């Protein structure tokens with residue numbers, strides 16, 4: 121984990137509620153797709169956790185969905201703003217043993233969070249199927265980003281206004297392969313109900329620290345209590361007590 | 363050169379800064395970030411006899427200039443702490459620590475205290491009779507003079523180590539409880555634990571915390587903690603470990619002027635993992651700015667003259 125100052129270099133609205141933020145700063149602590157950062161915001165005591173959507177040595181991309189006063193403030197910050205970040209948090213996805221045609225399922229603000237994983241797997245010659253699930257057409261983002269790295273993209277909307285009508289569960293019909301998923305807890309729990317799946321699920325939790333000190337984010341698992349921030353946020357399928 | 367040494371119940375500290383229980387785990391997360399031997403000491407996570415998951419989540423909420431938690435004493439139980447956490451801690455921390463003793467009955471407090479009493483790494487027992495997040499125990503003992511005195515005396519009888527009793531601010535008269543603990547044999551008082559509080563989510567119109575209520579801490583409670591340290595200092599002879607909202611070297615000095623011998627830092631560690639290191643590094647310069655050469659000379663300094 122690192123603590124350092126980042127400078128916002130670009131703040132682009134992708135939809136009415138999701139912004140892509142590009143920041144410049146030291147990303148040396150970020151090592152694995154699926155890790156997250158904690159952003160300190162003026163006037164907020166607790167930092168806000170966001171998944172790393174993409175990173176290089178010195179640039180970081182976040183996709184931030186307006187969800188409350190902190191994310192509202194973050195989405196309206198002008199380029200040039202300096203932000204204090206903790207980087208390199210969480211375990212990230214394990215990519216040691218990945219089948220040739222992995223399935224990535226993202227829901228809502230979890231879609232962007234799968235991008236660096238998709239990129240990493242495509243780079244390694246995997247045929248990545250990316251199922252991007254949204255409520256409605258107006259919420260859809262990042263489709264072109266996934267296409268640009270040659271992922272096979274399937275868009276699902278609950279109301280059928282774009283792509284297939286359906287949700288994350290319908291995406292399971294695409295391939296019976298290894299699953300990587302990030303999205304709302306309800307979506308993850310529904311996916312995890314499919315016992316035979318080889319899955320890695322990235323969870324969200326309210327966090328006090330983000331680095332394992334406060335026990336605020338604990339979930340119950342088959343192996344005992346685990347901290348989402350430090351033992352996760354990625355957990356294997358079949359272990360979480362929902 | 364300034365002198366930051368203080369003495370807490372006969373044990374010398376290189377400086378008064380002590381990360382507060384529940385915000386520093388068993389030290390290991392922070393030892394990865396900096397050499398935690400710069401600390402005066404630290405107080406480990408509240409520990410019960412049996413393992414506890416704690417309360418259901420969500421158990422963290424934002425406060426104005428602070429945070430709420432309803433963790434509810436998640437810990438692996440005293441035997442696992444001694445067998446697994448302490449040996450790991452010994453690799454990274456050479457100083458005696460405060461063992462934060464929790465329980466749901468006098469017998470449980472005594473049983474946990476006995477086990478910690480046998481550990482060389484433990485310098486002090488910090489008796490947590492103030493946790494607002496557990497039902498039927500914890501804060502219950504800290505809200506009446508009789509039960510506070512009863513558990514203090516029972517634990518004092520089974521330990522040779524200095525006994526610090528940690529008080530809750532959620533009472534009508536903190537002074538009488540502090541005095542009851544002193545009379546029952548406490549060697550020091552620590553205060554404050556968190557302030558009972560809650561938040562409501564406007565979107566769901568439901569409390570944010572599954573437990574409904576939680577404990578508020580962080581900068582928001584600093585003036586309240588300072589006032590309580592002041593009042594208790596006036597009433598007892600034993601030293602005070604002052605905490606609640608401390609996040610800068612200036613806060614440390616203010617807390618000491620109010621009557622604290624040592625100063626705890628809690629929520630600040632969660633927001634800024636380097637908070638204690640920063641406070642300790644900046645302390646000499648801030649002391650010089652206020653004309654302080656010997657830190658212990660200012661303890662309770664605001665009460666005199």
Ligand SMILES: Cc1cc2nc3c(=O)[nH]c(=O)nc-3n(C[C@H](O)[C@H](O)[C@H](O)COP(=O)(O)OP(=O)(O)OC[C@H]3O[C@@H](n4cnc5c(N)ncnc54)[C@H](O)[C@@H]3O)c2cc1C
Pocket residue numbers: 156166167168169170171172182183184185186187188189190191192229230232233323324325326327353423424
């Ligand atoms: C590991 C992780 C990765 C995440 N990645 C992303 C991401 O890539 N993009 C994105 O848009 N969002 C992401 N989130 C969710 C994001 O952290 C919350 O939407 C954000 O903290 C809300 O802050 P707020 O001030 O707008 O809301 P408020 O409701 O005002 O926040 C109050 C408190 O609740 C917490 N909180 C509220 N909602 C959530 C939530 N869903 N998850 C965790 N804490 C919450 C806040 O952090 C804050 O402490 C992630 C969460 C986690 C835990």
Ligand SMILES: Cc1cc2nc3c(=O)[nH]c(=O)nc-3n(C[C@H](O)[C@H](O)[C@H](O)COP(=O)(O)O)c2cc1C
Pocket residue numbers: 328334336382383384385407408409431433435462490493528554555556578579580581583605606607608626627628629630
């Ligand atoms: C997440 C969290 C967990 C805590 N757990 C404990 C605990 O186990 N035992 C205890 O005595 N106090 C516990 N506390 C209280 C703190 O030690 C401290 O008394 C309080 O937070 C006030 O200090 P602060 O404002 O600097 O945080 C906890 C506080 C927080 C924020």
Ligand code: FES
Pocket residue numbers: 326327328329330331332333334335336337338347348349350
């Ligand atoms: S948020 Fe503090 S332990 Fe996970």
